[in-house]
């Protein structure tokens with residue numbers, strides 16, 4: 356138990372206007388100031404790891420991407436890459452590029468909705484609507500490329516499901532050119548809006564030391580000056596072909612986290628442009644089959660490091676699987692270092708939204 | 720009589736929506752969120768979506784298969800909403816359990832075992848326009864002459 360002098364304990368959730376997903380946050384307050392916070396999970400547990408056990412790998416792909424609906428593609432990609440690591444299959448050069456294109460489109464879409472929920476968290480509806488409107492364009496691109504808005508099943512063993520045609524590539528480039536100035540404008544509105552900054556700057560500060568201690572991952576860590584937390588730096592395609600550099604900011608407050616996401620959107624756009632310009636010709640799938648074995652693999656989800664542990668048997672079935680999602684770490688960081696010390700209860704909601712939580716992932 | 724007409728008129732075009740996530744993968748949740756964006760713009764039909772609050776809602780949107788914790792809470796949530804009310808189940812998960820209704824599951828679908836459902840929108844996830852279509856299609860039917868129907872029961 357906490358032995359601090361606490362005036363009131365305020366529960367937020369499980370159903371609360373500010374939360375998109377059910378979870379309970381308990382804020383211990385002195386006056387308006389929050390001194391401690393507890394997070395209670397358990398409303399979204401679907402037992403997805405248990406369902407996955409004993410499934411053939413090709414069925415497991417569909418389940419793995421339904422761990423999360425916002426960052427669906429990265430789950431599919433990391434799962435397939437783990438299998439490829441176990442069974443020594445390499446994707447074809449063209450497939451590597453196509454994977455990057457869809458992965459980055461998915462990241463754009465996810466970062467935009469993360470910022471939307473932050474803007475709704477600080478009650479700035481205009482900016483939220485603008486950002487949500489731009490997001491529809493990236494959803495259109497995803498639908499055009501893969502045939503579905505959310506769950507794309509884009510990656511298969513040794514490649515991708517199908518090819519992107521040339522006129523579609525052209526449409527992607529055109530659409531990105533149209534989206535970029537709009538997103539820049541909204542970023543400027545956020546960065547230079549005095550009232551928006553009043554609610555964001557210096558709120559929910561996470562120092563570099565604390566970020567490394569838990570550790571925080573994804574834009575939360577990069578907002579606190581920890582660029583090595585980006586796992587794309589260690590991904591063979593990003594590292595060797597695209598010469599990827601991670602973005603970070605020093606401040607560690609809500610503003611930094613939102614701006615890191617905005618910056619990463621532009622970075623993703625440049626990655627997509629790069630990939631389309633240098634797209635090699637050739638096959639999109641390598642043949643191969645899943646062997647028995649076990650392995651770890653990490654990928655960079657829009658929210659941070661996503662880790663898969665998979666054990667397969669010789670028939671290609673999943674023997675054991677463990678998924679660690681980024682929000683698990685970020686929630687811990689948020690409750691321990693960011694919510695405790697929040698100047699008011701209204702800011703607590705904004706701080707919680709700024710880490711871009713995804714409870715469905717976390718509980719599986 | 721005049722009073723009934725007035726009620727019908729008012730109820731035709733002013734709904735409050737509340738939204739609950741009973742264990743979805745978030746795919747359906749973001750498609751519900753996408754209905755408020757300027758392209759689909761649920762508010763132009765007189766539907767108020769911000770700040771979901773069951774106590775003043777008319778329409779309850781539920782996504783997801785029912786998890787252990789939600790088994791008892793769904794009914795509680797439903798009872799909090801004042802009459803007349805409409806429940807729209809969004810997504811294959813809410814309609815039948817979808818992909819999670821397999822061996823080893825920890826979920827208890829479908830939603831309609833727990834609370835009465837007026838409309839089901841299948842799809843994994845359904846498009847925002849389909850969700851919008853379901854809400855706009857079913858709500859006026861339930862709300863029209865509601866008091867008369869109740870009296871005749």
Ligand code: SF4
Pocket residue numbers: 421424505742743744745746747748782783809810811812813817818842843844845
């Ligand atoms: S129906 Fe599909 S998208 Fe919707 S919650 Fe279920 S798995 Fe996710």
